[in-house]
Amino acid sequence: MTDFDVPGARLASAQTNFNRCLRVSLARAHQPRFRELSARKLFANLDVRERQVIAGKILLRERDPCDALLFLNTGWAGKFVTTRDGKRHVPAMIVSGEPCNLSALLFEGADYGLQMLTAGTVLSVPLAAARDLQARVPQVAHAVSSLFLMENAILTQHTLRLGRLPARERLIHLLCELSYRTGLASGSSSRGSSGSTPMEIPITQEWLGDLLGLTTVHVNRTLQQLRHEGLLQSRSHRIVVPDVSLLHSISAFDPSYLLSPRVDAETLMA
Amino acid sequence: MTDFDVPGARLASAQTNFNRCLRVSLARAHQPRFRELSARKLFANLDVRERQVIAGKILLRERDPCDALLFLNTGWAGKFVTTRDGKRHVPAMIVSGEPCNLSALLFEGADYGLQMLTAGTVLSVPLAAARDLQARVPQVAHAVSSLFLMENAILTQHTLRLGRLPARERLIHLLCELSYRTGLASGSSSRGSSGSTPMEIPITQEWLGDLLGLTTVHVNRTLQQLRHEGLLQSRSHRIVVPDVSLLHSISAFDPSYLLSPRVDAETLMA
DNA sequence: CGGTTCGTTGAGGCCCATCAATCTATGTGG
DNA sequence: CCACATAGATTGATGGGCCTCAACGAACCG
Numbered sequence: 304m305t306d307f308d309v310p311g312a313r314l315a316s317a318q319t320n321f322n323r324c325l326r327v328s329l330a331r332a333h334q335p336r337f338r339e340l341s342a343r344k345l346f347a348n349l350d351v352r353e354r355q356v357i358a359g360k361i362l363l364r365e366r367d368p369c370d371a372l373l374f375l376n377t378g379w380a381g382k383f384v385t386t387r388d389g390k391r392h393v394p395a396m397i398v399s400g401e402p403c404n405l406s407a408l409l410f411e412g413a414d415y416g417l418q419m420l421t422a423g424t425v426l427s428v429p430l431a432a433a434r435d436l437q438a439r440v441p442q443v444a445h446a447v448s449s450l451f452l453m454e455n456a457i458l459t460q461h462t463l464r465l466g467r468l469p470a471r472e473r474l475i476h477l478l479c480e481l482s483y484r485t486g487l488a489s490g491s492s493s494r495g496s497s498g499s500t501p502m503e504i505p506i507t508q509e510w511l512g513d514l515l516g517l518t519t520v521h522v523n524r525t526l527q528q529l530r531h532e533g534l535l536q537s538r539s540h541r542i543v544v545p546d547v548s549l550l551h552s553i554s555a556f557d558p559s560y561l562l563s564p565r566v567d568a569e570t571l572m573a
Numbered sequence: 574m575t576d577f578d579v580p581g582a583r584l585a586s587a588q589t590n591f592n593r594c595l596r597v598s599l600a601r602a603h604q605p606r607f608r609e610l611s612a613r614k615l616f617a618n619l620d621v622r623e624r625q626v627i628a629g630k631i632l633l634r635e636r637d638p639c640d641a642l643l644f645l646n647t648g649w650a651g652k653f654v655t656t657r658d659g660k661r662h663v664p665a666m667i668v669s670g671e672p673c674n675l676s677a678l679l680f681e682g683a684d685y686g687l688q689m690l691t692a693g694t695v696l697s698v699p700l701a702a703a704r705d706l707q708a709r710v711p712q713v714a715h716a717v718s719s720l721f722l723m724e725n726a727i728l729t730q731h732t733l734r735l736g737r738l739p740a741r742e743r744l745i746h747l748l749c750e751l752s753y754r755t756g757l758a759s760g761s762s763s764r765g766s767s768g769s770t771p772m773e774i775p776i777t778q779e780w781l782g783d784l785l786g787l788t789t790v791h792v793n794r795t796l797q798q799l800r801h802e803g804l805l806q807s808r809s810h811r812i813v814v815p816d817v818s819l820l821h822s823i824s825a826f827d828p829s830y831l832l833s834p835r836v837d838a839e840t841l842m843a
Numbered sequence: 844c845g846g847t848t849c850g851t852t853g854a855g856g857c858c859c860a861t862c863a864a865t866c867t868a869t870g871t872g873g
Numbered sequence: 874c875c876a877c878a879t880a881g882a883t884t885g886a887t888g889g890g891c892c893t894c895a896a897c898g899a900a901c902c903g
Contacts, residue, residue: 384733387825392737394729409715409722414830415729437715444714445679445707451721452679458728459664459685463654465735466786467662470859507881516736521859523883539868539881555657560684739890777849791891793851809849809900850899857892866883873876 349432354425362425363404363417371427373403378423379505382415383513393514395457396506398484399423405450408437421505456560457484465516470525472554473515478504478535479556482547488558499546507540619706622697626689633674633687641697643673648693649775652685653783663784665727666776668754669693675720678704691775726830727754735786740795742824743785748774748805749826752817758828769816777810 353376356362363369365384380397394415397403404413407430436443460480464473482488487502512522526537534550536543544550623646626632633639635654650667664685667673674683677700706713730750734743752758757772782792796807804820806813814820 386733386737390737392733394732406722406725409719414726437718438711441708441711441714444711444718448707448714448718448721449679451718451725452676455676455721455725455728456684458725458732461732462664462728462735463656463662465732466784467656467660509881514736518860519882520861520884524859527883537882779849788892789850790852790893794891797851807850844903846902848899848901850897852897853895855893858890860889861887863886864884866881868881869879871876871878873874 349428349436352427354427356419356423356425358419358422360419361416362419363413363415365416366412366414368412369404369407370430372405372407372430372433373417374426374428375399375401375403376424376426379420380417380423381420381510381514382417384415391513393510395454395461396481396514398481401484402450405447405454408434408447420507420510453561460560470515470517470521471528473517474511474522474525474529475534475550475554476556477515478502478542478544479547479550479554479558480561482544482550483558483561487547488551500548502544502547504542504544505540506542508537619698619702624695624697626693626695628689628692630689631686632689632695633683633685635686636682636684638682639674639677640700642675642677642700642703643687644696644698645669645671645673646694646696649690650687650693651690651780651784652687654685661783663780665724665731666751666784668751671754672720675717675724678707678717690777690780723831730830740785740787740791741798743787744781744792744795744799745804745820745824746826747785748772748812748814749817749820749824749828750831752814752820753828753831757817758821770818772814772817774812774814775810776812778807 352371356378362373362380375397377399379399380403381393382395382397384392384394386392397417403417403425406413437447438444457480460476464476468476481504482500482502485502487500508519508522508526511517512519515522517525526535526542529535530537534544534553536545550556622641626648632643632650645667647669649669650673651663652665652667654662654664656662667687673687673695676683707717708714727750730746734746738746751774752770752772755772757770778789778792778796781787782789785792787795796805796812799805800807804814804823806815820826
């Protein structure tokens with residue numbers, strides 16, 4: 304159950320990875336200006352640490368105070384809360400490149416826990432420094448708002464899934480969203496050819512259930528159904544979607560909430 | 574279906590009402606410094622308009638562009654989205670004093686519609702001016718982030734309701750949240766005495782269903798159950814909770830996500 | 844007073860939860 | 874190298890919460 308700072312040579316790249324995370328997050332929020340802005344100017348003096356963590360590692364306990372802003376550099380993680388009757392609820396997944404505890408910037412103590420689903424690496428920025436930057440640099444403040452907005456859009460869609468979709472559609476809709484968040488949207492196959500776009504999600508059926516408001520038993524049966532339809536395969540700890548575009552074609556998934564044109568940061572900063 | 578700018582004498586108070594809305598929003602987000610900061614200094618030159626609107630008025634249509642930042646001054650409103658199969662989903666309610674379309678600050682076009690549940694008044698700030706302010710004044714940027722965070726926390730709790738609670742608890746939990754958001758928390762009876770705290774919510778059972786992921790039929794039956802338990806009365810368009818503290822006592826509702834101490838703005842602005 | 848919206852009630856059925864057992868994969872220690 | 878432990882996946886039986894369809898009553902409004 305140990306994890307450790309990445310030593311030596313890899314430490315030098317912590318700063319680089321942090322910038323990459325910010326670029327990923329902000330590019331996803333369509334703030335193109337930040338791709339260049341952030342890297343050199345804004346975060347040059349930050350004390351970014353990179354940590355390797357094992358699968359199952361709890362990065363943050365519910366209601367624990369926290370003195371760092373975390374980004375997930377590689378791997379998969381999830382937020383969780385424990386209800387009074389002992390059940391677990393998962394309000395959100397976190398994929399690589401996304402911020403983990405944005406609320407820490409404004410809120411003392413997270414209202415959720417944070418656990419790794421896989422092994423991976425986590426970047427951390429001292430909270431005081433991050434807050435200072437947010438307060439002093441308008442571009443940073445704007446970037447923070449953009450990230451909050453993205454989380455809001457994702458949460459809003461999640462309420463739609465939970466409130467309005469039956470299990471099968473709930474699952475498909477989630478998989479579609481994750482395909483976009485991991486950058487594997489159907490049309491954007493990196494090769495120009497018309498090859499299928501595979502996606503692999505390292506998640507247990509228990510996590511899926513807690514995320515989708517279903518029991519593991521029903522998640523299992525729903526997965527079987529989708530397996531029989533040829534939409535996915537599932538092994539232990541793992542769901543494989545051989546062709547993401549197939550999912551998109553049958554789900555009428557509208558990714559605009561993840562992609563819509565935002566106000567260009569440039570016009571705001573002028 | 575007409576609505577109009579408030580003429581003459583009342584127009585003069587638009588600015589005042591806007592400041593009140595900001596104070597309400599930010600005080601709720603525990604940013605005490607803003608109570609004084611915002612009123613005179615920050616928003617002095619904004620062209621705030623106040624509009625009276627009738628019940629049922631659609632303030633914003635889904636996917637419509639929008640050129641104003643809206644605050645709900647008085648009355649009740651709700652966000653809604655229409656699913657592909659024609660059903661309506663309600664991701665959030667808006668009570669007086671809360672921002673309506675925060676996302677407009679960063680996002681071209683809302684991804685939800687906005688409708689009044691009651692008659693009321695709406696304050697609007699030209700979007701360009703609001704964005705300018707957000708970009709130039711760190712305090713405003715920080716305030717915006719605070720408001721996003723508050724929405725975020727409310728959405729997160731909503732996913733817990735939808736994903737983990739049965740109809741009865743879902744409804745009670747919602748009522749508890751609304752009691753806090755309207756400032757009618759059980760303990761905070763304005764008179765020091767131990768009188769009961771009543772709350773009145775002007776909402777139809779159809780809206781409740783679309784908000785809680787239930788059918789109107791089942792909302793109706795659940796309300797009947799709570800009525801028989803003496804927890805509430807419901808008339809047409811209206812739910813009355815005679816004693817909010819009763820609800821709180823049976824629901825184990827934890828309002829910390831609405832109340833927890835935030836980072837004081839003062840320390841950030843120093 | 845007629846139309847429209849909202850609320851209410853009943854019958855029937857399905858989706859999904861619950862309970863419980865079995866199976867598999869993985870890892871661990873003797 | 875095997876017995877054992879553990880976590881996750883799978884399967885079946887049963888039941889209940891909530892949906893669906895449909896009709897009627899009640900309140901509101903022009």
